[in-house]
Amino acid sequence: MSTLEIRDLQVAVEDKEILRGVNLTVKSGETHAIMGPNGSGKSTLAYAIAGHPKYTITGGQVLLDGADLLDLSVDERARAGLFLAMQYPVEVPGVSVSNFLRSAVTAVRGEAPKLREFAKDLKNGMDALSIDAAFAQRNLNEGFSGGEKKRHEILQLELLKPKIAVLDETDSGLDVDALRVVSEGINRFRASGETGVLLITHYTRILRYVKPDFVHVFAGGRVVEQGGPELAEKLEAEGYEQYTKASA
């Protein structure tokens, strides 16, 4: 049982205040959706939690099972059980998907997985996500299509088994079939009840497959409303205007 607790988090980028006091608690077994207009600070929240150097924490706390994550290096955060999928992952020529994943598993577990065992886990994970075997030898993120990036994200989840997963725009750019495969991957993964998922999204589409327990609306760098799955439907029908007006 794990808990990620974000308390009054304030974050600036290049001296510009972006997050203005975010409060959010995610427990293992729960799925939280964060929705909100462009530029409201959703990705900033994900990056700040992950420890991206560009994002300066100016106040508040992020606790994982009571320990302050903000004191930890990026590697240590991953080892503590945090996983972040980026909206725009970086391309790394010369590093294959397979090598990257094995290094990531090694870093998180603190020891290298046995080659044969890793190869089996990798194959099972790729099969489950309908990823072609040749994909493992591709250069990391290089020329990946939108759908390939997202499947790769879910593959990482399955191999790394984090306590808390933050998924930023996992559904963007997916066709209907890929959306289903990726959603099934998330569902398989959260069915263990051991992981808390924070799903950042613009669309209610993915939320039809991955039912959130809680929906939070982000506007102007804070959570302005919270509710259950029905809130997502309301947002789809009504848009964000009522919130953007109020927070401006």
Ligand SMILES: Nc1ncnc2c1ncn2[C@@H]1O[C@H](COP(=O)(O)OP(=O)(O)OP(=O)(O)O)[C@@H](O)[C@H]1O
């Ligand atoms: N590295 C950066 N340098 C400058 N400004 C930034 C940086 N990162 C974020 N910002 C600014 O912070 C604000 C929030 O951006 P953020 O990416 O968090 O929004 P978002 O809610 O994820 O939007 P979207 O829905 O478009 O992905 C924006 O005004 C953005 O321009």
Ligand SMILES: [Mg+2]
């Ligand atoms: Mg974003």
